[in-house]
Amino acid sequence: MTEQRTTIRYWNREVETLPRGELEALQLKRLKEQAAWALKTPFYQEQFKKAGITGPEDFKTLGDLRRLPFTEKTDLRDYYPYGFLAVPREEVVRLHASSGTTGKPTVIFLTADDLAASADITARSIVCTGAGREDVFQNMMTYGLFTGGLGLHYGAEKLGMMVIPISSGNTLKQFKMMKDFETTVVHATPSYLLHIHTRMEDCEVRPGDLKLKKAYIGAEPHSEDIRRKIEELYGIDAYNSYGLSEMNGPGLAFECIYKTGMHVWEDAYIAEIINPDTLEVLPDGEEGELVLTILSRRAMPLFRYRTRDLTRIIPGLCPCGRTHRRIARIKGRSDDMLIINGVNVFPSQIEEVIMRLPEVGNNYLIVVEKDGALDKLTVKTEVGPGMATDDTRVLYRLAQKIKDLLKASITLSPHVEFHEPGSLPVSQGKAERVQDRRKEPV
Ligand code: AMP
Ligand code: ZN
Numbered sequence: 498m499t500e501q502r503t504t505i506r507y508w509n510r511e512v513e514t515l516p517r518g519e520l521e522a523l524q525l526k527r528l529k530e531q532a533a534w535a536l537k538t539p540f541y542q543e544q545f546k547k548a549g550i551t552g553p554e555d556f557k558t559l560g561d562l563r564r565l566p567f568t569e570k571t572d573l574r575d576y577y578p579y580g581f582l583a584v585p586r587e588e589v590v591r592l593h594a595s596s597g598t599t600g601k602p603t604v605i606f607l608t609a610d611d612l613a614a615s616a617d618i619t620a621r622s623i624v625c626t627g628a629g630r631e632d633v634f635q636n637m638m639t640y641g642l643f644t645g646g647l648g649l650h651y652g653a654e655k656l657g658m659m660v661i662p663i664s665s666g667n668t669l670k671q672f673k674m675m676k677d678f679e680t681t682v683v684h685a686t687p688s689y690l691l692h693i694h695t696r697m698e699d700c701e702v703r704p705g706d707l708k709l710k711k712a713y714i715g716a717e718p719h720s721e722d723i724r725r726k727i728e729e730l731y732g733i734d735a736y737n738s739y740g741l742s743e744m745n746g747p748g749l750a751f752e753c754i755y756k757t758g759m760h761v762w763e764d765a766y767i768a769e770i771i772n773p774d775t776l777e778v779l780p781d782g783e784e785g786e787l788v789l790t791i792l793s794r795r796a797m798p799l800f801r802y803r804t805r806d807l808t809r810i811i812p813g814l815c816p817c818g819r820t821h822r823r824i825a826r827i828k829g830r831s832d833d834m835l836i837i838n839g840v841n842v843f844p845s846q847i848e849e850v851i852m853r854l855p856e857v858g859n860n861y862l863i864v865v866e867k868d869g870a871l872d873k874l875t876v877k878t879e880v881g882p883g884m885a886t887d888d889t890r891v892l893y894r895l896a897q898k899i900k901d902l903l904k905a906s907i908t909l910s911p912h913v914e915f916h917e918p919g920s921l922p923v924s925q926g927k928a929e930r931v932q933d934r935r936k937e938p939v
Pocket of ligand 2: 753754755760815816817818819
């Protein structure tokens, strides 16, 4: 689909089209302010000390940011719960946490001002796709600790859309609301949109019944083909939306109507691309890992956060006139994190759960594949010594136990398959514990 390209809408035209020099000056000013806050946190007191930075005045140019070491997801866990908090606890009005983490989750905190700033940024993202207060916004992303749902919610309300906070699930109700309230914009994972489309007929919906114009798709990797497929199936425009909980969730980078990469809102974030092996900063155009610094969050500053997402900065200007640089579609990750139906899972989290059980043997395999449009997770394990693989009642109970434990820790309930001891493949070198068969989705 091609959007009618005549009108380009801005939420804050001045900031969105700020000449690069002024935009960078604004970044530097905010970086210094953010540094002053960061020095209130135990973690950054240490990091700044390591870098020989004594205060905000040491950031003379944006390049001085590179003096600071990176911040990693493990740092967030190590300093859990409050080691990154830069304001008195009483000023925090919201806590979010990254999906699918066990033990110590990676939490983020926001003050009322932080929430307002975040709503402003997400309103900007939505307007950048040409949407406005005349639209009806059905938010099919999961509401809760995960930032997917609430992340865009406040921005949509701020700009005056009618928001339907339906969350994910319940296909029948999704279509009923879409029909009855003439939803024009939806926000969902691409796999969920493809999945519910297969149920349209069962829900007695014909494509002509819907008034849908746009979909914001994100939270999981997807290809250009998947975008096109969604656009064709629904007869709409689909826009790529990128974000992560640690950086307030969706809306940090969004496609405009030209769909040529996602504008990173650089007055609110500093984006760097690094080589994940050598850690050197790469020039625009070269592919590497995205590293982000948030400039507009008082409760919890984060400097040079390694997202592990692989992308590149697209050189050149976008025809929309925005000066904020664009990142390309996320190509993958530099770590082994899996994203299963939008939920982040490290294989080690599954291992931790199953290997604790004495009934489970020594070898296991995690298989992720497509089941229709959705992802299907299967955990194959060998049974422990003395367990018979033909005792169906015992095995049924064990499977249930594994499902419950995994549901509690990673929020996903897998299919469980049992194998005889020694029957799962063993590799000579590094054990291959994961088979991701989704490569060519749908
Ligand atoms: P979470 O912290 O649970 O919101 O998950 C964030 C992660 O989801 C990111 O680090 C990415 O790996 C992935 N993600 C989010 N949006 C996209 C997108 N548009 N394309 C590909 N991956 C995405
Ligand atoms: Zn643009």
